Amino acid sequence: MRPSTSSSTKQRSTVRFRRRAGLRNGGGRRRVWTDSRPPLLPMLRQLVRSGKLADARCLFDATPHRDEVAYATLLAGYAAAADFPSAMELFSRLRASSPPHAAADPFVLSPVFKACASAAAAADAGILRHAAALHAFAVRSSAVSSVFVSTALADAYAKGGRLDLALQVFDEMPCKNVVSWTTLVASLARAGRRHDALRRFAEMRASGVACDSHAYAAALTACADAGLLPRGREVHALCAKLGLDATPYVANTLATLYARFGDVDRALAAVSRMGSRDVAAWTTLIASYVQTGREEEAIEAFVRMLHDESSNSAAPNEYTFSAVIAACANIERVCLGEQLHAQAAQRGLSHSRSVANSLAKLYARCGRLSAAHDVFRGSIVKDVVSWSAIISGYAQEGFAEEAFALFSEMRHHSSCPRPNEFTLASLLSVCASAAAMDAGRQLHVLAVAAGLEHHAMVRSSLIDMYGKSGSMSDADLVFSNRTSDDVISWTAMIVGHAEHGHSKEALELFEEMCRVGLKPDHVTFIGVLTACSHAGEVELGLKYLNAMSKRYGVEPSKEHYGCVVDLLGRAGRIHEAEELIGRIAANERDGVVWTSLLRACAARGAEETGKKAAERVLQAEPWGSGAHVVMANLYASKGQWREAAQERHLMKQKGVVKGAGWSSVEVGGEDRGVGVFVSGDRTNPQDNAIYLMLDLMYYGAGMVRHIPDQLHLGSEVELTVN
DNA sequence: GTAGGGTTAG
Numbered sequence: 001m002r003p004s005t006s007s008s009t010k011q012r013s014t015v016r017f018r019r020r021a022g023l024r025n026g027g028g029r030r031r032v033w034t035d036s037r038p039p040l041l042p043m044l045r046q047l048v049r050s051g052k053l054a055d056a057r058c059l060f061d062a063t064p065h066r067d068e069v070a071y072a073t074l075l076a077g078y079a080a081a082a083d084f085p086s087a088m089e090l091f092s093r094l095r096a097s098s099p100p101h102a103a104a105d106p107f108v109l110s111p112v113f114k115a116c117a118s119a120a121a122a123a124d125a126g127i128l129r130h131a132a133a134l135h136a137f138a139v140r141s142s143a144v145s146s147v148f149v150s151t152a153l154a155d156a157y158a159k160g161g162r163l164d165l166a167l168q169v170f171d172e173m174p175c176k177n178v179v180s181w182t183t184l185v186a187s188l189a190r191a192g193r194r195h196d197a198l199r200r201f202a203e204m205r206a207s208g209v210a211c212d213s214h215a216y217a218a219a220l221t222a223c224a225d226a227g228l229l230p231r232g233r234e235v236h237a238l239c240a241k242l243g244l245d246a247t248p249y250v251a252n253t254l255a256t257l258y259a260r261f262g263d264v265d266r267a268l269a270a271v272s273r274m275g276s277r278d279v280a281a282w283t284t285l286i287a288s289y290v291q292t293g294r295e296e297e298a299i300e301a302f303v304r305m306l307h308d309e310s311s312n313s314a315a316p317n318e319y320t321f322s323a324v325i326a327a328c329a330n331i332e333r334v335c336l337g338e339q340l341h342a343q344a345a346q347r348g349l350s351h352s353r354s355v356a357n358s359l360a361k362l363y364a365r366c367g368r369l370s371a372a373h374d375v376f377r378g379s380i381v382k383d384v385v386s387w388s389a390i391i392s393g394y395a396q397e398g399f400a401e402e403a404f405a406l407f408s409e410m411r412h413h414s415s416c417p418r419p420n421e422f423t424l425a426s427l428l429s430v431c432a433s434a435a436a437m438d439a440g441r442q443l444h445v446l447a448v449a450a451g452l453e454h455h456a457m458v459r460s461s462l463i464d465m466y467g468k469s470g471s472m473s474d475a476d477l478v479f480s481n482r483t484s485d486d487v488i489s490w491t492a493m494i495v496g497h498a499e500h501g502h503s504k505e506a507l508e509l510f511e512e513m514c515r516v517g518l519k520p521d522h523v524t525f526i527g528v529l530t531a532c533s534h535a536g537e538v539e540l541g542l543k544y545l546n547a548m549s550k551r552y553g554v555e556p557s558k559e560h561y562g563c564v565v566d567l568l569g570r571a572g573r574i575h576e577a578e579e580l581i582g583r584i585a586a587n588e589r590d591g592v593v594w595t596s597l598l599r600a601c602a603a604r605g606a607e608e609t610g611k612k613a614a615e616r617v618l619q620a621e622p623w624g625s626g627a628h629v630v631m632a633n634l635y636a637s638k639g640q641w642r643e644a645a646q647e648r649h650l651m652k653q654k655g656v657v658k659g660a661g662w663s664s665v666e667v668g669g670e671d672r673g674v675g676v677f678v679s680g681d682r683t684n685p686q687d688n689a690i691y692l693m694l695d696l697m698y699y700g701a702g703m704v705r706h707i708p709d710q711l712h713l714g715s716e717v718e719l720t721v722n
Numbered sequence: 723g724t725a726g727g728g729t730t731a732g
Binding site for chain 2: 041075079106109111114147148177182220247249251281283285287321322323329352354357392393425
């Protein structure tokens, strides 16, 4: 081939690239092409492609004639290896040794920004200063008008947590193509602004840009994270039309979307559309099982994957370990979880953020908060998931103060992760169980500010929090303002009304929920049966219990039977209640249902059945004191003082101690907190003042009505304010 | 010789 031909082809293609890249003065400057180029490039390319960057660098350094193409090739290698320092060093050398236009070449600058983006994604906090300096250079040299350069720059800003700067770069792009649009969509979604991401996706389609599989994958991720199944279905239809639903990226995203909504069949169908199963596909499969409550199958799939590992290239990675450890967490198999912890450590994966996060969840879920805490404190980079995991761990164990302290620490942390729906939901659940509505309201404000108030997870937690704090009107306000429907929000409303004794509202909501096509779950039926119980609607309760499996496909569990046992017992239908207990699977029968029956017997003075129930309670919970107390009361109510005393004696003999009852109250003022009342506690420094106030209160109350003699509370109750 | 996407953890 004659050099002149080769050279002119090169120049034409360069001009074409510049036009496509949107460079303003596209063909304005010329490259100097040597007629007899040394065979540097093919060898360099080969070394870079096989990842031998050190060798590539030796070759590069040993070659006297190096043009921008050689620089760009090596820079691309550094970018792919996420080696920002090397990329920066090489770029600086080019700037120092060549005329300015060499460093301003989009082919050179783009990989430098890409390396920047990878470093930013790896939470390298110092990277933003470099990005800004390079940005300034790109503006001065006009390289920023290349869509390649500006896209990579915007991506670096977005991954470094400066979405504002990224958006600015996007806005100033002279032209956008499918890649820059996709970067924009993905950046917004990653920052938690999923609705904005979807708006931009719509804008992108309207602008006439042809979407590819990358674009659909980004949009589907936004749908899945925003909790928008219908939108996800629409996007699915769009990409299915183009046949893009079988590409691995899209298929995995689709599976995630459906699994997140509990539709394991569609999730599995999506995975099976892929030709071969790589690590990500295996991981998606395992994760789909986990998210749909099929943990055993998840673990089996993981084992199958390990068996395939030797013959296949699909070795589990950090994401896989995350998923399977999460499976162990859900079903509280801490021993298996520990083994996986060791396995991951052996493979050098235990310090990866995702593995650490699921380990924290595992230990927290299995009641080993200190182990969870160690994992959390031991992880070097913490993201919003790490914080949410540990906050949720404390929240689920009822440690409200610790949960809020961690939340405050998170908000003051240097990386300052934005709270998301998981963080808020965990904290709201703590507020709900502590009936701390003030804190709950503040979280509500935070949710609005973060644009998360319409997320199903947040909405249902808000409804639950207001309901449990006693304000059904606030719960109703949140519920009425909903922009989409989900089972959990409806259920929270039903349970809220049921627990407030608004049985009619609860049951009406239930019927309406079924009318709009939502499928009630087992929690919904707890609410329904509680409502029946509070209203004394025995027949209705029995009707719903029978309809559960027949009509709604929800198998009643011991909790449901327990509600109805309680209902029958309160109505005095003790025999039927006893019969119903017989319908609970023997291995599920626990002390709770027998306690319900026992209480009913006590209320009705049904001594014989009561004795039997008490026996069963004691069989199930030999350490418990409830049965003895109730039986003692039963005997006492019938004037059988000797039997009553015998029960008390029995308790003492067995060394059973009734745990101290406690209660809590929100304390306002400067140092807001939750005060805990506990019987027999003398730790409060202000106990004299508290005593005095209590005496005054009892005195006041005594003026109004007679205080029964057996309530010697004045001498027992003290107040502890934490 | 240049830019974007998937799987995970709460």
